[in-house]
Amino acid sequence: MDESRPIFIQIAEQIENDIIDGSLPEGSQIPSTNEFAAFLRVNPATALKGVNRLVDDGIVEKRRGIGMFVTVGARDRLVERRRAEFSAQYIRPLIIEAEKLGIDIDQLAGLLRAERIDS
Amino acid sequence: MTPTVVRVDGLTKRYGSFTALDRVTFDLEENRIYGLLGRNGAGKTTIMQLLTGQLFPSDGEIEVFGRTPAEHADVLRRMCFIAESQRYPEDFTAAHVLKAAPWFFENWDAAFAERLVADFRLPLKRRIKKLSRGQLSAVGVIVGLASRAPLTFFDEPYLGLDAVARHIFYDRLLEDYAEHPRTVVLSTHLIDEVANLLEHVILIDQGRILLDRDAEEVRGTASTVAGPRATVEQFVADRPVIGREALGGLASVTIDGRLDQADRVRAAELGLELAPVSLQQLIVHLTGTDLAGSTEQEAAA
Numbered sequence: 507m508d509e510s511r512p513i514f515i516q517i518a519e520q521i522e523n524d525i526i527d528g529s530l531p532e533g534s535q536i537p538s539t540n541e542f543a544a545f546l547r548v549n550p551a552t553a554l555k556g557v558n559r560l561v562d563d564g565i566v567e568k569r570r571g572i573g574m575f576v577t578v579g580a581r582d583r584l585v586e587r588r589r590a591e592f593s594a595q596y597i598r599p600l601i602i603e604a605e606k607l608g609i610d611i612d613q614l615a616g617l618l619r620a621e622r623i624d625s
Numbered sequence: 626m627t628p629t630v631v632r633v634d635g636l637t638k639r640y641g642s643f644t645a646l647d648r649v650t651f652d653l654e655e656n657r658i659y660g661l662l663g664r665n666g667a668g669k670t671t672i673m674q675l676l677t678g679q680l681f682p683s684d685g686e687i688e689v690f691g692r693t694p695a696e697h698a699d700v701l702r703r704m705c706f707i708a709e710s711q712r713y714p715e716d717f718t719a720a721h722v723l724k725a726a727p728w729f730f731e732n733w734d735a736a737f738a739e740r741l742v743a744d745f746r747l748p749l750k751r752r753i754k755k756l757s758r759g760q761l762s763a764v765g766v767i768v769g770l771a772s773r774a775p776l777t778f779f780d781e782p783y784l785g786l787d788a789v790a791r792h793i794f795y796d797r798l799l800e801d802y803a804e805h806p807r808t809v810v811l812s813t814h815l816i817d818e819v820a821n822l823l824e825h826v827i828l829i830d831q832g833r834i835l836l837d838r839d840a841e842e843v844r845g846t847a848s849t850v851a852g853p854r855a856t857v858e859q860f861v862a863d864r865p866v867i868g869r870e871a872l873g874g875l876a877s878v879t880i881d882g883r884l885d886q887a888d889r890v891r892a893a894e895l896g897l898e899l900a901p902v903s904l905q906q907l908i909v910h911l912t913g914t915d916l917a918g919s920t921e922q923e924a925a926a
């Protein structure tokens with residue numbers, strides 16, 4: 507866990523990552539908050555707060571007495587949101603560092619192409 | 626709202642001219658895990674002894690489960706206090722302790738205690754005074770967990786416990802707390818190890834409360850900004866500073882208050898390094914001697 511940010515946000519992000527990469531498909535059940543708490547060694551209230559954040563965002567839904575499930579359309583919404591944040595989160599710091607080192611945009615583009623992982 | 630288990634108002638404890646606790650006010654809510662943190666002699670044990678009716682306050686009010694704890698058996702029965710150096714009757718073995726425990730704790734789970742004995746590899750038949758320091762601590766931890774008291778205090782429960790045993794304690798505490806929620810107060814110096822277990826933090830220093838906040842709120846509230854001194858000073862100009870170090874033209878300043886995305890971008894543009902401050906580091910800053918005077922006002926504000 508990263509010290510600089512609230513744990514509940516990190517827990518929410520971990521679940522989001524699992525939804526985006528398909529290890530938690532839409533309609534599947536996510537682990538219980540007590541399971542998260544035990545696995546990550548965090549207070550169950552913290553884990554609950556993380557999961558509730560996803561409930562508020564409509565990414566997972568509560569089925570009373572059964573558990574929490576990934577909603578239909580959750581993955582598309584997450585990908586869309588992550589794309590919107592991509593620039594501020596990754597591109598901006600990249601450009602700041604590149605400018606510091608005197609790498610111009612064309613060189614940077616070249617570096618990106620060279621580093622691209624074929625898939 | 627969550628019911629309040631403990632209500633303390635203006636609690637003061639004096640020993641002659643020495644004031645161990647100075648007008649302390651806080652509440653403990655039901656079914657949460659609290660960290661009672663602070664340096665040696667800060668007043669942590671005094672608070673727990675007052676709450677469990679082992680000491681009488683010099684001034685102020687204490688209510689535990691709605692009543693004064695001292696001399697109220699129905700209140701005392703619902704509490705378990707694991708002291709740092711618990712004394713046991715001469716010739717007692719750990720087996721005697723576990724046999725006697727259900728007389729004091731109505732929720733005692735003998736099967737759980739047995740499992741913990743195996744986890745901690747505690748020799749049951751050896752006399753307590755022959756146990757190692759770690760094994761003695763294990764006896765306390767087992768009693769504290771298996772008693773399942775609605776209000777459980779652990780006062781530095783793990784003197785001498787090795788890292789493996791401490792993690793067994795954290796794991797079992799979390800598991801059992803999830804199944805049987807109760808109010809737990811954990812007093813410890815090993816702040817980094819327990820930081821993620823805590824829901825709420827009460828920091829006490831020299832008999833006064835410095836911080837009384839949810840652990841999630843505390844996390845990420847402080848950051849260290851490092852870089853060229855003038856740039857750092859410019860960046861932290863309007864922020865509450867809780868620690869300051871300088872080396873030549875470089876400075877490293879710890880500030881209280883959350884940094885947002887815009888602050889981070891600005892710091893990166895200025896070429897400043899931002900580093901998170903752990904709960905333990907924050908407490909070192911808040912209770913360190915150099916800035917204690919000024920931080921108290923900032924923490925109270």
